[in-house]
Amino acid sequence: MNRDLIKANLNLHALLQNFEELTYFDTQTASLTKDWNETIYFSIMGGIQAYIEFKEMKCTFGISKPKRSSISLFFLSPGHCNAMFDGKSIPIPLKGITRIGFLMTDFPNLTKRLEYYLKPTDELLKNEEYLALNTRFSINTAMHAIKILALMDPVSKHSASRMKDGVIMLKVLPDGPAAQLIISHGEFKVLKGEIEKPTAVILFKDLKIANDMINGKIDAFSAAASGDVLIKGQLPLIDALNLILDRVPLYIS
Amino acid sequence: MNTYTYEKSQSLFKRAAKVIPCGIYGHLSPAPLVPPTDYPFYAAKASGSKFWDVDGNEFIDYMCAYGPMVLGYNNPIVEEAAEKQRKLGNCITSPSPVMVDLAEYLVNLISIADWAFFAKNGGDATSFALMIARAATGRAKAILIKGGYHGVSPWAQGPGHHGVTDEDVKNNIYVKWNDISQIEEAISDNPKQIAAFMATPYHHPAFTDSEMPGDGYWQKVEQICKKEGIVLIVDDVRCGFRLDMRGSNEYFGFKPDLICYCKAIGNGYPISALVGKDYLRNYAAKVFYTGSYWFSAVPMAAALTTLKELERINGPDIMIKLGKKLTDGMTEIAKTYGYNLKVTGVPSMPSIYITDDESLMLHQDFCAACTKRGAFFTSHHNWFISTAHTDEDIQRTWDIVEDAFKAIKKK
Structure with a gap:
């Protein structure tokens, strides 16, 4: 599997979906996007696509072509798309050329906000609100990334092939956030929120533990043994999930 | 029936985690024991079919050091x-x-x-x-x-x-x-x-x-x-x-x-x-x-x-018979509480799972409840029988199993 292709999938499908909750939970983003009525469509030659729609103070993310878009951004290759995410290239606008002001000013302000939350520093993580949002976005990004790698990364595919059908739920105690990875007949799906009867659970004692764990700052075995993280149920599912999760940084930081 | 606590094990583990990767690594890692806080982490001594943890709790050992102990500790x-x-x-x-x-x-x-x-x-x-x-x-x-x-x-x-x-x-x-x-x-x-x-x-x-x-x-x-x-x-x-x-x-x-x-x-x-x-x-x-x-x-x-x-x-024959007696009794006790206990493998190293919950969470609760009462059961691995296990051990285990089923039924 082409490394650029996997990375482009991660960029378009695991990172962009965070705009939904960024708009909902971050007051600065909510204020920035409250009057927007834009649908931005991203497509890469060869088929990968995604869109984010801002409408009526809400952001919706999708991985298909939207019914209508106000802006359409095209990439010649997965590498071209990745270069844009690394700030080293710009997309080809196929539609919405008149919205150049929005693309040059407003949208970058939004992406900077997401970058702010996805690239934590030790200092920023001392802020409770920042910690909560960074953890939420990290969990969501990780779960979507696992879904992508399970289907595309050759090593992760081996781990995924050992996963029985079921639902793995991650939850930060006591009140969330929570997310689910659903495995069914070789297909993977990510949902936000809790489920009553998961097949396996990973319960983090608090936000700090969850954040440290997702960002690889503490080892899972010690955390589980000490009770900071409670794992329960079909542990082979969690074992495979961890193996895949550990491969995410090979593609995106 | 009294249940165990593990203050000294936990305290030792905190020290260990600072100087040993995982605290306890490999197959003895507490991570797959669910929940780990219901299990002892460190053994102080062992004899025959039993070991005692650093908190002084006594366990009938059905893992036998994950197999090596076959004639009893300190035979x-x-x-x-x-x-x-x-x-x-x-x-x-x-x-x-x-x-x-x-x-x-x-x-x-x-x-x-x-x-x-x-x-x-x-x-x-x-x-x-x-x-x-x-x-x-x-x-x-x-x-x-x-x-x-x-x-x-x-x-x-x-x-x-x-x-x-x-x-x-x-x-x-x-x-x-x-x-x-x-x-x-x-x-x-x-x-x-x-x-x-x-x-x-x-x-x-x-x-x-x-x-x-x-x-x-x-x-x-x-x-x-x-x-x-x-x-x-x-x-x-x-x-x-x-x-x-x-x-x-x-x-x-x-x-x-x-x-x-x-x-x-x-x-x-x-x-x-x-x-x-x-x-x-x-x-x-x-x-x-x-x-x-x-x-x-x-x-x-x-x-x-x-x-x-x-x-x-004829060690294998002894262990097979002991394992059969133990697991037959456990299966019967499980039935009286409305649970199905499935036993597979050769009885000297039985694999035992409660089949009423595919997620294994019920089974994990059961094994933890037994361990906290003195029968060391893992919920993820086959168990091991030794020639040092006795009929008294088995009777005591059945009593523990019964009390554990009562506890999880109540839960």
Whole structure:
């Protein structure tokens, strides 16, 4: 599997979906996007696509072509798309050329906000609100990334092939956030929120533990043994999930 | 019934986590024990079928150190033999005569053995067996069973695991247990390239039921290996001397070319062995394979005495009967509380799962509840019975099981 292709999938499908909750939970983003009525469509030659729609103070993310878009951004290759995410290239606008002001000013302000939350520093993580949002976005990004790698990364595919059908739920105690990875007949799906009867659970004692764990700052075995993280149920599912999760940084930081 | 707490274990673990990766690593890691806080982490002492943790809690041990304990902790006969050898010498510049005694004993005991080689861990034996098969056949690939376990060498860990490269596992071909057609397909897809077929005598993966070989499975595998010039390796590390003293293959009626032993062979003393047929002797001699402590005489003396004692008392028969009695009783108790307890594998190393909840959470609650009451049960791995377990232990375990079911029913 082409490394650029996997990375482009991660960029378009695991990172962009965070705009939904960024708009909902971050007051600065909510204020920035409250009057927007834009649908931005991203497509890469060869088929990968995604869109984010801002409408009526809400952001919706999708991985298909939207019914209508106000802006359409095209990439010649997965590498071209990745270069844009690394700030080293710009997309080809196929539609919405008149919205150049929005693309040059407003949208970058939004992406900077997401970058702010996805690239934590030790200092920023001392802020409770920042910690909560960074953890939420990290969990969501990780779960979507696992879904992508399970289907595309050759090593992760081996781990995924050992996963029985079921639902793995991650939850930060006591009140969330929570997310689910659903495995069914070789297909993977990510949902936000809790489920009553998961097949396996990973319960983090608090936000700090969850954040440290997702960002690889503490080892899972010690955390589980000490009770900071409670794992329960079909542990082979969690074992495979961890193996895949550990491969995410090979593609995106 | 009183339940245990583990303040000293937890406190020790906090210290350990600062200076030891994982705190406790590998198969003794508390991570798969659910919840770990219901389990002891550190043992203070052990005797017979029991151990005591650092908090002073007493446990009837159904893991037997994950297999090595077979005649009971601190078995006086084994300890006396070890002590006698210790006084003479242990790790010396030249091997001790007990090495020859032990090899001769194994060659006489194990039906297919014409020679014996000693190391420390089961993984030493499985890796050596694979190297011998490759040396003998001039081929690289090995057929392994999906979900099987042969130690922690990179080739044995499988793809996707940390520190394992694609190159480490590129010669492995995984087939489903009990599926002859997949073996035939693997051979047909890789003509004259398969050096070995390696499997445990029966399939005992973690987190799920054990599976016995189907009718004629091993006989067919033996026949295919002979026809195709493939070395048939049995990894008897876990089952060895708990099914049949002559080799677990005898329990299932077939003859492999190489058999790997560890665990029960030394009643807790660090030693493993590879035994093989005569035609592989020269290849075993040619493969350079050794380790700093592989000639230690004390474990050899302990192993020789352990095997003699197991043979004298017909250890496997005792353990199979004890395991059957224990699990039959547990199954009946479970029924009275409305639970289905499924027991698979050979009774001397039973795999036990409550089948009423596929997520295993109910089963994990049950095992934790029993452990907190004094019967050490893991919820992810087959258990082990020793000859030191007694009828009193079993009765006490049944009482614990009953109280645990009451507790989880209430919960």
